Amino acid sequence: xxxxxxxxxxxxxxxxxxxxxxxxxxxxxxxxxxxxxxxxxxxxxxxxxxxxxxxxxxxxxxxxxxxxxxxxxxxxxxxxxxxxxxxxxxxxxxxxxxxxxxxxxxxxxxxxxxxxxxxxxxxxxxxxxxxxxxxxxxxxxxxxxxxxxxxxxxxxxxxxxxxxxxxxxxxxxxxxxxxxxxxxxxxxxxxxxxxxxxxxxxxxxxxxxxxxxxxxxxxxxxxxxxxxxxxxxxxxxxxxxxxxxxxxxxxxxxxxxxxxxxxxxxxxxxxxxxxxxxxxxxxxxxxxxxxxxxxxxxxxxxxxxxxx
Amino acid sequence: xxxxxxxxxxxxxxxxxxxxxxxxxxxxxxxxxxxxxxxxxxxxxxxxxxxxxxxxxxxxxxxxxxxxxxxxxxxxxxxxxxxxxxxxxxxxxxxxxxxxxxxxxxxxxxxxxxxxxxxxxxxxxxxxxxxxxxxxxxxxxxxxxxxxxxxxxxxxxxxxxxxxxxxxxxxxxxxxxxxxxxxxxxxxxxxxxxxxxxxxxxxxxxxxxxxxxxxxxxxxxxxxxxxxxxxxxxxxxxxxxxxxxxxxxxxxxxxxxxxxxxxxxxxxxxxxxxxxxxxxxxxxxxxxxxxxxxxxxxxxxxxxxxxxxxxxxxxxxx
Numbered sequence: 001x002x003x004x005x006x007x008x009x010x011x012x013x014x015x016x017x018x019x020x021x022x023x024x025x026x027x028x029x030x031x032x033x034x035x036x037x038x039x040x041x042x043x044x045x046x047x048x049x050x051x052x053x054x055x056x057x058x059x060x061x062x063x064x065x066x067x068x069x070x071x072x073x074x075x076x077x078x079x080x081x082x083x084x085x086x087x088x089x090x091x092x093x094x095x096x097x098x099x100x101x102x103x104x105x106x107x108x109x110x111x112x113x114x115x116x117x118x119x120x121x122x123x124x125x126x127x128x129x130x131x132x133x134x135x136x137x138x139x140x141x142x143x144x145x146x147x148x149x150x151x152x153x154x155x156x157x158x159x160x161x162x163x164x165x166x167x168x169x170x171x172x173x174x175x176x177x178x179x180x181x182x183x184x185x186x187x188x189x190x191x192x193x194x195x196x197x198x199x200x201x202x203x204x205x206x207x208x209x210x211x212x213x214x215x216x217x218x219x220x221x222x223x224x225x226x227x228x229x230x231x232x233x234x235x236x237x238x239x240x241x242x243x244x245x246x247x248x249x250x251x252x253x254x255x256x257x258x259x260x261x262x263x264x265x266x267x268x269x270x271x272x273x274x275x276x277x278x279x280x281x282x283x284x285x286x287x288x289x290x291x292x293x294x295x296x297x298x299x300x301x302x303x304x305x306x307x308x
Numbered sequence: 309x310x311x312x313x314x315x316x317x318x319x320x321x322x323x324x325x326x327x328x329x330x331x332x333x334x335x336x337x338x339x340x341x342x343x344x345x346x347x348x349x350x351x352x353x354x355x356x357x358x359x360x361x362x363x364x365x366x367x368x369x370x371x372x373x374x375x376x377x378x379x380x381x382x383x384x385x386x387x388x389x390x391x392x393x394x395x396x397x398x399x400x401x402x403x404x405x406x407x408x409x410x411x412x413x414x415x416x417x418x419x420x421x422x423x424x425x426x427x428x429x430x431x432x433x434x435x436x437x438x439x440x441x442x443x444x445x446x447x448x449x450x451x452x453x454x455x456x457x458x459x460x461x462x463x464x465x466x467x468x469x470x471x472x473x474x475x476x477x478x479x480x481x482x483x484x485x486x487x488x489x490x491x492x493x494x495x496x497x498x499x500x501x502x503x504x505x506x507x508x509x510x511x512x513x514x515x516x517x518x519x520x521x522x523x524x525x526x527x528x529x530x531x532x533x534x535x536x537x538x539x540x541x542x543x544x545x546x547x548x549x550x551x552x553x554x555x556x557x558x559x560x561x562x563x564x565x566x567x568x569x570x571x572x573x574x575x576x577x578x579x580x581x582x583x584x585x586x587x588x589x590x591x592x593x594x595x596x597x598x599x600x601x602x603x604x605x606x607x608x609x610x611x612x613x614x615x616x617x618x619x620x621x622x623x624x625x626x
Binding site for chain 1: 311312313315316317318319320321322323324326327328331357574575592593595596599600604605606607608609610611612613
């Protein structure tokens with residue numbers, strides 16, 4: 001009998017230990033605070049064609065980032081407003097049907113509003129967004145076709161509406177005010193274009209497609225004309241290089257977009273890549289492509305690429 | 309078999325009851341200092357620009373110089389990359405920054421607290437800071453290295469607040485009746501609060517080193533309990549529009565939430581224009597913030613700041 005009561009006692013102890021443990025777990029869950037959850041520190045590798053934040057990027061309705069612009073009561077924007085009138089920029093954004101909700105929509109809600117005119121170029125027309133249909137296919141090998149047709153469209157419909165014509169991707173961020181400051185010193189009737197200048201393959205250099213580039217009115221005229229007269233053709237699908245070669249043929253100057261201290265203002269990668277020393281390894285192709293010697297990052301940044 | 313299972317069940321029941329009892333006791337202990345319960349809303353506001361403009365130019369200059377903020381960063385060796393980022397970025401704008409680490413770490417200079425318990429580290433850090441610097445600094449700002457702070461906005465916020473009053477402010481969280489400042493948003497104490505805190509740190513009944521009986525109570529809650537005994541209450545810092553100025557979330561998270569909740573006014577309504585802190589940034593993001601806050605400018609947009617707070621003389625600064 002004694003052994004039985006001993007066994008009973010043991011099971012009792014086990015039971016109480018388990019009960020205690022279960023209860024403590026339950027209570028700690030119930031009484032745990034909402035405020036304690038550590039926010040997710042997201043580590044992004046911008047070079048991965050990311051499928052980030054899967055699924056939840058379907059946006060309802062219009063997004064207006066500028067709704068607050070009246071809120072900055074102590075902000076004096078006279079100079080910026082003045083430049084807006086004086087230096088008219090038409091922006092066209094290279095996008096596609098699959099990127100309208102994910103990327104182009106955000107461009108439209110943010111920096112694109114500061115262009116004097118903005119157009120979204122896609123392989124197919126979308127009346128709601130709206131996008132211009134270029135009647136091409138989608139894909140990296142179509143980029144130069146899209147570029148040629150986009151510039152053609154802009155030339156045929158909006159030539160007199162702007163002085164400068166900017167091409168940007170849907171994962172680029174542009175600070176238009178700073179772009180106007182750069183362009184204000186140049187005459188749009190002269191054949192010139194600006195961007196992040198790369199040195200290989202083209203004698204005068206060519207502009208990186210990713211960082212975006214902007215053509216003067218004269219440059220645009222010459223570019224469109226060159227395809228009509230076969231001076232330039234769809235020589236390759238490498239958009240920025242092919243365009244750069246064409247520019248050289250038609251005598252459009254590759255301009256120097258650096259700021260007054262010699263720092264670059266167009267950037268082909270996200271800010272982190274450019275700001276953090278040693279982020280891009282010394283062996284990376286980028287260092288050999290830059291036309292100008294590297295200096296620390298500019299105060300007057302114009303463009304950033306691969307922003308998610 | 310039956311008697312065993314019944315004794316097992318009895319055991320389970322008794323164990324749970326015992327556990328529940330202990331939890332209740334523990335909770336009562338936290339809410340104990342409730343006797344001096346203030347019925348005011350504990351919100352503090354930033355100064356109004358019009359009021360600042362009424363002050364003469366010279367007085368404003370005096371005001372902007374008279375501010376000395378001592379920054380306390382509590383680090384552990386596992387935070388090393390955040391530690392490096394924080395050291396190289398925003399802390400350069402503090403009048404003095406001191407890193408208090410759990411143990412000696414050769415990579416970076418710090419003051420070792422020789423404990424890895426956050427509450428003990430916090431106590432020792434506050435004690436050290438008070439003993440050494442009570443006559444030099446009138447505001448003490450404590451953060452973890454996951455936080456990015458804009459010191460100039462902190463100074464502006466504190467501009468017309470008298471440090472000889474017991475201020476204890478930041479991003480507050482309510483836990484039942486009990487309100488405390490979250491360490492992740494940054495904790496600001498005036499010199500008066502520091503004084504009162506330090507006199508209590510030696511009294512284990514009021515300010516025990518081991519607060520919770522069974523479960524560890526977070527260090528920011530323990531601090532609040534201590535301070536409550538000294539008559540110092542947590543206050544939530546807000547701008548003139550009622551938006552939190554100290555944030556426990558990152559900008560990224562705010563934007564995401566704003567896109568989901570009010571997509572037609574994202575940037576305008578996500579966060580305060582004069583935010584002091586954001587939390588949950590990666591080291592790279594801190595560098596980008598530094599660049600965005602202090603260097604990147606949109607040409608032609610002029611902000612007429614009523615006050616300029618300059619970084620300390622001779623500091624290696626942006």
